[in-house]
Amino acid sequence: MIQNEYVESVSASLVREYLSRKSLKATLQSMDKELPRNDYSISNRSQLAKEIHINNLMKKNKEQEEPLRSMIEIITKYFLEKHSSKNSTVPTQSSSGASLSGGNANKTSALYDQSELAFSGLPPEDVSGRKAAKATVIHMPAQRPGSRFDNEDDNKPRQSFHQNSSRTEAPAQATSRPSSSRRRGMSGPITSNLDDKSRKNKKKTSANISGNASLTFDNDITSEYSTHIVDDYLTDKKSNKTDTKSSTDSFQDLLIAANSRSSKLKEKKKNEKDSKKDENQDLRKSRELDGDSMPERPQSRRRKSSTKMREKSTTLGDVELGDLDDLDDGITEKVGPKTMPSGLQSKINFSSKPITLNEAMELKNLIFGTSQSAFNDEWYKQGFGFSNAARLEYGIVQHKGGPCGILASVQACMLQQLLFGERKHASSASLQPLPTERSQCLAGGLADIFWRAGSRKSATVCLSSGRTVFTCGGRYKADNLTETLNLNTFSTYEDLSNFLKANIGAFEGQNSPGVILSLYSVIFSRTVDKIIVDMDEPTNKLMGAHGYCTQEMVNLYLTGEAVSNVFNDIMELDSGGTDSMLLKGLSRRSDIGLVSLFEHYKSCEVGRYYKTPKYPIWVVCSESHFSVLFCLKKELISDWRVERRFDLYYYDGLARQDEEIRLTVDTTQVNPELPSEDDLIPPLELCIRTKWPGAVVNWNGSEPIL
Known part of the structure; x- marks a missing residue:
């Protein structure tokens, strides 16, 4: 049996398509408020036609x-x-x-x-x-x-x-119909x-x-x-x-x-119009005689054009039928999990195709090393849902361990949009966004990630079609998600951003596989072949032990390249023989930064491309967990005077954080760090000092995280 929720969603998509074709925008907006879109809502007209055959x-x-x-x-x-x-x-x-x-x-x-x-x-x-x-x-x-x-x-x-x-x-x-429905046009x-x-x-x-x-x-x-x-x-x-x-x-x-009734009605309206016209002419003449001319209304040109449009339409009785437009026009901006905000383009250009068995096998081989593996429940039920705690409304909640590398990376890119987006000035009030604002910032952050992975030339967004699109073979393990994907490819950032804003519900649901869909999207945006070339070893995989994210996966989200290291450029490792090994790092300055506890322990070196990003936002790698540090002052990464004393906000989606953590960093004092007391120093402070050596960190009343 088909789930009632799915039937309702497809039916609602049909109604939204009808409202879109009839240009009933106000009715469509009202419907979206009373019946919000969900993961099963279909946003493409051709896909909707295929779905109902x-x-x-x-x-x-x-x-x-x-x-x-x-x-x-x-x-x-x-x-x-x-x-x-x-x-x-x-x-x-x-x-x-x-x-x-x-x-x-x-x-x-x-x-x-x-x-x-x-x-x-x-x-x-x-x-x-x-x-x-x-x-x-x-x-x-x-x-x-x-x-x-x-x-x-x-x-x-x-x-x-x-x-x-x-x-x-x-x-x-x-x-009978309710009185609210008796208005003409409903x-x-x-x-x-x-x-x-x-x-x-x-x-x-x-x-x-x-x-x-x-x-x-x-x-x-x-x-x-x-x-x-x-x-x-x-x-x-x-x-x-x-x-x-x-x-x-x-x-x-x-x-x-x-037709007879229509003719009588037209004649009656014409007579009323002529009588009003005569009255207006008499009024204008009287004013001209008094020396006061009647100014033309600013909307007169618009009314004339609308009158011409009505003349082109055909009328049958009480029903007015306008000219039919092309049936191939899309309704992506109208049908989807979310309503498109006003001001966006009415058409989104992209190509869509279902995933093939070979593509699905290559995808799983890259992630797990074999096509016989699948994600665990911690990944399948992890979406980009937000916190409801006071002053933490911007935070993405993590249910269980595993996908923290992706969640922290997306959180950082979302904060970039929220704090430093177009015509925005960061302040403490920016950390309390409305639900619609944070959803739009999440869509913008995902758009940046996918577009960066596609070398800023193209991007692919993977969404589930709700049904299997290929026959699973013996060497492939079905998971009820990968084999249902539709690959939507975009050639402009504007189309990509508008599409994500319209379909952000597929990623934002608390128990939706939003994290997996984002990983698939960033992989197809970069392509499997390029990711293999990015890594030090072509046999490397993106998924680490126990379902944790590897550094390659985090680098892919933050920089668009799945390099294996965090230092700058390429390092040649000479083994003493004829062959030398190339270790690949960041090729350019990153928008989002990264600091690592492993650098404190001398296990790695984080380059300046990560330590001094374009925006004062850093992903924190502490042990096997990822979290986020950020500052509200963009000048922190460009003016040394701001670095004397500043505040850093810390957010960890897995720690069930229920209050704001604000750290004050003072680089003008010398921290008396004793090696014998390393175990008593919070790891977060050690990560901060890899960027600002010897800085004093004040937790401002919050309990230090050990």
Whole structure:
């Protein structure tokens, strides 16, 4: 059984695609507030079509002279056509019924375009004698073949979507729309008491239509996901060919009536407009006579252009139909886990493809050394979720040990965006961001990491499609994530950043595999071949013992290159023979710095590229754990006078930190460091002194971390 959460997410994606195609931005924003996007939300229109298996319908629709704009309309058209030959009557709006917009008997609540009525094959019927339909029930599929949730139990009742076509002579069980939905222009499913009752019953009954006739859609939509959908479509189309011709003639009366009402309405509006125009002209003349001219409103040009657009659109009854745009336009900025913030581009250009078996095997070989391994639970359930502790809202929480190297690196890049981003001035108030602000900074930090790994020319973002995209072989161990990846490649930083901001929910969830998705993304951005060349030994792997991050993995996040060392440039190691070994370090100054406890113990040397980064943010390597140090003053890395006395903030996502830790570093004093008391000195102080030798560190009342 398919999880209800997945069905709801795909359905919501269809609704968002409809709202996007209809340019209902305000409604879309309201929907995103009331029903937030999640990891299963689909952000690409072509991917959504593949997911619900309507590619053939989309192609046929595009070949029409007047193609429909949204997927919901295409699906609705298909079922209207398919069921037209099986039912004697269809739900229509009574010509004498009251409309949904206010009970006016001279208006209809919904009318079909003539091109949409022609294919339906509906039987001829007297328009004036028809009774208004009360409701139509459509049951969604209980199972979608090929889903990753096929083997999961789902005892929840299936939902139904109810749509009231009229409120005239409504029976006792029918309910009217709420008053908030009666404003002109609102659309979409309306929740009522009838809906609540129907959700409790597993068996759904169809609504009565025209007396004893009924129209039932039970389980018919499951054929939408069948591989024989095209054959069914063509068979029904041939069988209904004769009925379609007669049905088209049967609706001429309805169309004539609608056009007549539309003409009267236009004429009435024109008369009102002319009368207002005459009044304005009289007022302008009177003011001119008085010496006071009437200034033109600044919005007059905009109104003229909008008037021209309305003239281009076609009107049928009370429904205004605009020109159809290209059906291949993307909806990435509208459909996704998060709403795109205002000001971003309306289109995001990128290429997308599913991962292959060979790519998945190369990926696991690089990380684990074998394609038979997989991540443990500490990695699978680790996302970039934030802390809710006071004054620590910026901090990413780590659940268990293991991925601390990635979390600290992403935390540092996120702080770079939060404190020193475009038109930002760091202060103590910057460390208390709103949830939306920190999410956007997280997206910006990930964009920097991926773009840097792609040599600032391209980047790849890996997201799960929710289903297996290749057949797993004997040499590959499936993990229900790697084999579901879609690889989205970007050629501009702006498109990459906008895409991540729209889909940041896939990385930000507390128990989502956000860390793994980020690791896959940075690897594909750099490419497996280049990472192997970066490392000292081509047989090295990115995952260390016990599921810990290696230095190569941390360097890949911070510098974009998976070098094995932390010193500057390349060091040649002469073994005394004819061959010498090249040890590779940083090739340029890093944006984010690094200090290491191993340097205090003389086990390694951290170069100036890491010790003096472009931003005063350092990843701290202490023993086998990574954390973050940062300063609010950017001048710390460029003005020696600031280095006399300054504050450093410390954050450790694994330590269950519940209060702010602020360290005051004083380099004007000499620290009386005694070698015999090394074990009593906090390791963090030893790491700080590798950058500022002999500095005195004051914990300002916080308990020193030993």
